[in-house]
Amino acid sequence: MRVLVTGSTGMLGHVACAVLGERFEVFGTCRREFPSGLESFLSPGRCYVNCDGGNIERLRKAVEDCRPAAVVNCIGVVKQKPEAQDAVQTIRINSLLPHEIAVECDRVGAKLIQISTDCVFSGTRGGYTEDSVPDATDLYGRSKLLGEVTRTPHLTLRTSIIGPQLHGETGLLAWFVNNRTSPVQGYVNAVFSGLTTYTLARIIADIVEKAPGLTGLYHVASTPVSKYDLLRSIAAAAGWDVDILRFEDFYCDRSLDGRAFGKATGLVVPNWVEMIRELMEKGLTHDTSFQGQAHSHYGWNGIVGQGVDQEHPGKP
Template sequence: MMTLDLNRIIGIHGVNIAQIFMSRILILGSTGMLGTMVSRYFLDLEDYDVALTTRAPGQESNESYIFKFDASVDEMDSLIQKVNPDYVINCIGIIKPEIDEANQQSISNAININSYFPLQLSNNAEVHKFKYIQIGTDCVFSGNTGNYVESSFQDAEDVYGKSKIGGEVVHNYKKVVRASIVGPEIGEGKSLLNWFLSQEKNEINGFKDHLWNGITTLNFAKIAHGMIKSDTFSQNHQHLIPKDIVSKFTLLEYFKNYFDIDIKINEINSDKSVNRTLNTENIEFNNLLWMNAGYDHVPTIEENIKELAESDISKGILS
């Protein structure tokens, strides 16, 4: 579609010239919760030359922009030389539900993908001079106190959180945007949203003593786009926070209301309260990220869930 539009306006030679100057974006991991949203969002844009990776059997296609890549076995440098990106967005990661802490191989795999792979990617960014966006997680913190800022001590108590600490090390050409994320997945999925949607007509519990101030995968895609479009990079961590904080019970209520799910949610206390809420020492940069992403104000969590539910991309993922 992009080429046809340019061809009609400026001719085939103009197309060739325009494509030379288009930023080339490589999205690593296009089939997980984050990667699915980010890849579909960027493919809908007409301003970039987008390449994706997948490791899922059968996901390869004849499309020239899709590359088979398994971060656990394949050579990163070879992929980078093929694509020659200006920007890389890393959506590859082993999430908490996929880690068996009683299994050493599972632990090793988590460390390899969540710690060593981002470090390898940082080194490639240094060599090949591309800019690299890494999603961070609130799970590098224990959740015992909350209100964590960028300089707070990272006191994760589980393998997932500890493995993510290694992958979030500051490096030249790399920007770590730390946030907790929710969003739709293809198929059954393992995320909070997909689990919730599978519980329709059931009765579930929502914890009022688990506090949250994360973002959606659509928010992150738009934030990444804004960073690339405005070249808003700095070599440090940035906590990305919305306007407010909610309980997990309230978050589930937002899911119920905006995804229109028939379900009963009981508001209860858990066995252990959890508060991994983030704050930031760089509130102006936080606000700038939201503005560059196209928001005219820092949105509330409810506004973000409403936007996610109404998004055509979300509907396509869940269909």
């Protein structure tokens, strides 16, 4: 079975190529030329290059040529990047592109799996279900909401992720690793229910293999955790002695209720202790990985996060 991962150089994309590649014939798209490091996850001969998210014609040709059973769309403008302030670009990539890819999927008989975010919610109360009314007021959250594709046979998964990147050192985990020798702020009232990229990629593979008829909108969530407790878990698993300061003067709870997804699929999301342990077993938080040395059988060489504030990654 063929699966096409669009945005295969991104934080979720390259991990998805590796994980799905264990079960399927995986192809990918790259924004520019084939980058160094990606060969550990995807064969250069299976990558459609120069497929920028703003060039729908290139992406259409990739889908038409590949003719996959499923397309996993990992292309997106994330709120940590400067281009997230560009409304035209953000709306084009986050809002319009998923629907354009879905149209091409219809033409070749493929299923689109669109990755959305908990940021469609403001975070004023948490425990959001699929029936909760999205109330984001920022450009990023609204643009991702507009990009959700829920018509049959397509599927949108709302979630939040942390994990490795091929290039760059931005996000919660990279911030924590780089600052762990000094006291760091742990946000006690900043709560989310995210997954590691490895866990989400495995769930996507399970959907493709075991639940191909799943369609609509679902929340994929772990047990809610505060950023304070998450940092403590990471430090404990890594054996780091870090002074994590309790910071209570900020509130944001974007935790999702994932029970509907579990009921529909029978899939169980592991808890954070298990997910962090799994990342540690792959060597993702060792100092050597930050120095650019591949430290696992996947060749992953860095650990960074997504779905957190750029100026202070400890915030959501």
